[in-house]
Amino acid sequence: MKEHKPEVLELKSAYPATPKKLFEPLIVCFACNYCTYAGADYAGTARIQYPPNVIVIRHMCSGRYDPLEFLEALRLGADFVWHAGCHPGDCHFLTGNYKASRRFALLKKLCEQLGFNPERLILEWVSAAEGDRFASIVRKLLQKYEEIGPSPMKNFKEEL
Amino acid sequence: MPEKVKVVNEWLCVCSGCEISLLNIHEKLLNLLDRIEIVHSPVLMDVKEIPEADIALVSGGVRNWENVEVLKEVREKCRILIALGSCAAFGGIPGLGNLFSREELLRKVYIDTKSTDNPNKVLPCKEVPPLTKMVAPIWKVVKTDYVIPGCPPEADLIWDALSSLLDGKEPCLSTRTVCDECPLKKEEKKEIKVVKRWYEASEGFDPERCLLEQGFVCMGPATRAGCGAKCPQAHVPCRGCMGPAATQADQAASMIGALGFLEVDPELLVKKVADPVGLFYRYTLPSAIIPRYVEDRGGETR
Numbered sequence: 001m002k003e004h005k006p007e008v009l010e011l012k013s014a015y016p017a018t019p020k021k022l023f024e025p026l027i028v029c030f031a032c033n034y035c036t037y038a039g040a041d042y043a044g045t046a047r048i049q050y051p052p053n054v055i056v057i058r059h060m061c062s063g064r065y066d067p068l069e070f071l072e073a074l075r076l077g078a079d080f081v082w083h084a085g086c087h088p089g090d091c092h093f094l095t096g097n098y099k100a101s102r103r104f105a106l107l108k109k110l111c112e113q114l115g116f117n118p119e120r121l122i123l124e125w126v127s128a129a130e131g132d133r134f135a136s137i138v139r140k141l142l143q144k145y146e147e148i149g150p151s152p153m154k155n156f157k158e159e160l
Numbered sequence: 161m162p163e164k165v166k167v168v169n170e171w172l173c174v175c176s177g178c179e180i181s182l183l184n185i186h187e188k189l190l191n192l193l194d195r196i197e198i199v200h201s202p203v204l205m206d207v208k209e210i211p212e213a214d215i216a217l218v219s220g221g222v223r224n225w226e227n228v229e230v231l232k233e234v235r236e237k238c239r240i241l242i243a244l245g246s247c248a249a250f251g252g253i254p255g256l257g258n259l260f261s262r263e264e265l266l267r268k269v270y271i272d273t274k275s276t277d278n279p280n281k282v283l284p285c286k287e288v289p290p291l292t293k294m295v296a297p298i299w300k301v302v303k304t305d306y307v308i309p310g311c312p313p314e315a316d317l318i319w320d321a322l323s324s325l326l327d328g329k330e331p332c333l334s335t336r337t338v339c340d341e342c343p344l345k346k347e348e349k350k351e352i353k354v355v356k357r358w359y360e361a362s363e364g365f366d367p368e369r370c371l372l373e374q375g376f377v378c379m380g381p382a383t384r385a386g387c388g389a390k391c392p393q394a395h396v397p398c399r400g401c402m403g404p405a406a407t408q409a410d411q412a413a414s415m416i417g418a419l420g421f422l423e424v425d426p427e428l429l430v431k432k433v434a435d436p437v438g439l440f441y442r443y444t445l446p447s448a449i450i451p452r453y454v455e456d457r458g459g460e461t462r
Contacts, residue, residue, distance in 0.1 A: 009228065009292075011300040014409070015449055063420070068413035071449045098423075105426035106416045110436040113259070115454040152454040158300070160228065160292035 011158040018077040018153050025145040027054040027080040027138060028073040032062045032096070035086035036126045036134070043131035050135035051142050054082075062086065063096025070107050074116065079151045080141050082122040090127060097125065117148050165326060166213035169201035169244075170234050172227040173254050173295070174220030178245035179203045181312035182217075185319050192319070195326050212237050215325065219244040221251045221446065222296045226289035235302040242321065246311040248298045250403050251446025253311070255295045258445050258452035259437065262291040294452045295445075306331055311401035311443055314387050335406035338380040338398050342389035346370040352422045355432045358397060367395050375422070377433060379440070382414035401443050410449045412440035 031037040037058045043050065059065055062085030073081045083104045085097040104123045112118050122141070126134045169179065179201070185192065198204065199211050210230075216238035222228055235241055246252045257265055266283050270276060298304055306325075308317050321331040334341075345368050354375035361376065371378040371392055378392060379400035391398050400411055408414040416436075422429065433439060441448055 009301070011296055013300065013451075014447070066413065067416040068410055068449070071410060071413055075449050095423075099420035102422065102424070102426045102429055103416050103420040105430045106419060106433060106436055109430050109433070110412055110416070110440065111450075113435070113437040114450050114452075115456050117456040120456075149457075152456045153450075156454060158294075158296075158451060160222065160225075160294065160296060160301070 009160040011160065013158050015072070015075060018075070018156055022077050022154070023053060024150065025053055025079040025142060026077065026151075027082060027141055028078040029054050029056045029082040029084055030062070030065045030069070031056050031058050031126075032085045032092075033058055033060050034092040035090065035128050036062075036084035038128035039126040039130050039134045041131075042128065043134045046131050048131055048135045050138045053142060054138050061091065061093045061096035062100035063091070063093060065100055065103070067103055067107055071111075074111065074120075074151070075153060075156075077151050077153045079145060080120050080122060082124065082137075082141070084124055084126050087125045087127055115152065119144060119148055120151065164197040165195060165215060166199045166211070167196045168199060168210060168213040168216040168234060168238055169203070170210065170216060170218050170230060171202055172218065172220030172231060172248070172298070173223035174245070174247055176203055176219075177312040178219035178247075181245075181310075181315055182318055184315035186315070188319055192322060196322070210234055210237050214238065215240045215242065215322075217242050217244045218248050218298055221247040221254060222292060222298060222301055223254055223257075224289040224291050228292065228301060231298055231302055240305050240325065241298075241302065242306045242308060243298050243304050244308050244318070245313050246309050246401050246403060246443045248304075249307045249309045249447075250444040251295050251297045251451075252443050255297075255444070255446040256438065256442070258294050260453065262293065265291070296451075297447050300447070307333070309333070309384065309401070309403045310387060317386055333406075334385040336385040337405045338383045338385050338387065338389050338392070338402070341385045342370070342380055342392045344368065344370045344389075344392050346373060353424060355422055355424050355429055357432055357434070361395075365395075371395075371397050372418075377415075377419070377439065379411070379415060381418040382408060382411045382440075399442055400440070403444050403447075411444050412436065412448065415440045 040056050070081055083100055085100050091097045108118055108121045111121055124137050199213055200207050210233050216234045243249045270278055270283050271281050308321050324331045352373055356375040365374050376397050378397035380398045383398055383400045384402040384405040387402055404411045
C-alpha cells in the first residue's frame with residue numbers, strides 16, 4: 001500500500017504506558033499466601049541462589065488472582081507472567097487453585113490470539129516446602145528468555 | 161418560544177444502526193423535536209459543512225484518516241460531544257480488525273477472497289482516505305463528554321441522555337451489570353458442572369433458568385446494565401454490547417474471572433470457548449487493556 005500520510009497521532013489511553021526503564025528480564029509471579037509465597041520465603045531462608053528478576057505478588061489464595069492483574073502485568077512489559085499456587089488438591093481454601101487453572105487456561109488462549117508467545121505465560125504450582133523448585137523455575141525462565149527475547153509490549157505504542 | 165437546541169449528528173465507521181435507534185424513540189421523538197433542531201445529519205439530509213452546534217451525537221469509531229478529521233472538526237464546533245453507540249464508545253465490531261494489520265486487511269479484501277476479480281492486484285491508494293493503523297474509540301482521539309453505549313443503544317438511553325441534558329441535568333448510566341436486571345431464575349447455590357456452546361442449545365435447555373448456570377457462556381456478569389436484559393429474556397446469551405460495568409475495567413478480565421467458577425476441566429473450557437477475543441471483546445477490543453494484536457518476534461522487535 002502506498003503511504004498517504006506520514007502523520008502519526010498518539011492516542012489517549014485509560015491505562016498507564018509501559019515504563020521506559022524496566023528490570024530486564026522481568027518475571028511477575030502471582031503467589032498464594034499458603035504455598036507459593038511460603039515456598040519463595042523458604043528459598044530465601046534456605047539461602048538458595050536464584051536470579052533477582054522475579055517480582056512476587058502475594059494474594060491470600062490463587063482463586064483471588066484477578067485476570068485484570070495478569071493482563072496489566074503483560075501490558076506494563078513483564079516478559080513472563082507466572083500463575084503459581086498450591087498443588088492440585090492442596091489448596092487451603094479447597095478449590096482456589098482449580099479456579100486459577102481455569103482462568104489461566106482462558107487467559108493463555110486470549111493472549112495467544114492477541115499475539116503473545118504462549119511460553120511467556122506460565123502455570124507452575126509450588127508448595128511451601130519447594131523452595132528449590134521455586135528457584136529452579138526462575139532459573140529455567142531466564143534460560144527461556146534467551147530464546148524468546150523481550151516482551152513485545154516493551155515498545156508498544158497506541159497510535160493511529 | 162425559546163430558541164431550539166442545535167444538534168449535530170455525525171457518523172464515522174458505522175452501520176447506521178445507532179441512527180435507526182434514535183428513530184426508535186417513537187412518539188417521544190416529537191416532544192424532543194419541539195426542543196431540538198437537527199442541523200446536520202448525513203443519514204437524513206444532504207450536508208456539506210458541519211455547523212456550530214450545542215450537542216453532537218457521534219456514532220462509529222475511527223477507522224480511517226477522514227474519520228479523524230471529521231471528528232476533530234465536530235469537536236471544535238460543538239460544545240457537548242456524545243459518543244453514540246458501542247463503536248464510538250469502545251470501537252465496536254469493526255474493532256476486531258485490530259487483530260490484523262491494515263496491510264493484511266486490504267490484502268484479504270481486495271486480493272485473497274475467492275470472489276474478487278483483481279488480476280493486477282491493485283489496492284485502493286488514490287482518492288480514498290487511508291486506513292489508520294488501528295481502530296480507536298472516539299475518546300482516544302478527542303475529549304468526549306458523555307457515552308451512550310449499546311449496539312444499537314437502547315432508544316430509552318438516548319431519550320434519557322438528551323432529555324436530561326435539555327433539562328440541565330447530568331445524564332448518567334446504570335452502574336450495575338446485566339445479571340442484576342435479568343429476570344431469569346438463578347439457583348445461586350448450585351455448582352455449574354457443564355459448559356456448552358450456543359448451538360448445543362438445540363439439544364434442549366430450560367428457558368426459565370439463568371443461561372450461565374446451564375453452562376452457556378453469557379456475558380451478563382461483565383456487561384453494564386441499561387438494556388433491560390433483552391437478549392437473555394429472548395433466550396439468547398448476552399453478547400456484551402453495553403461494554404464493561406462501572407466497576408469493571410476490562411470485559412475479558414471480568415468474564416474470565418466469572419468463568420473460573422464453572423466447575424469444569426480447564427481443557428474442556430478452552431475447547432468450548434473457541435474464540436476468546438471474539439467472544440469477550442466482541443465490542444470492546446480497541447478500548448481493552450491490550451487493544452490490538454502485538455507481534456511477538458522476541459529479540460527482533462528492539
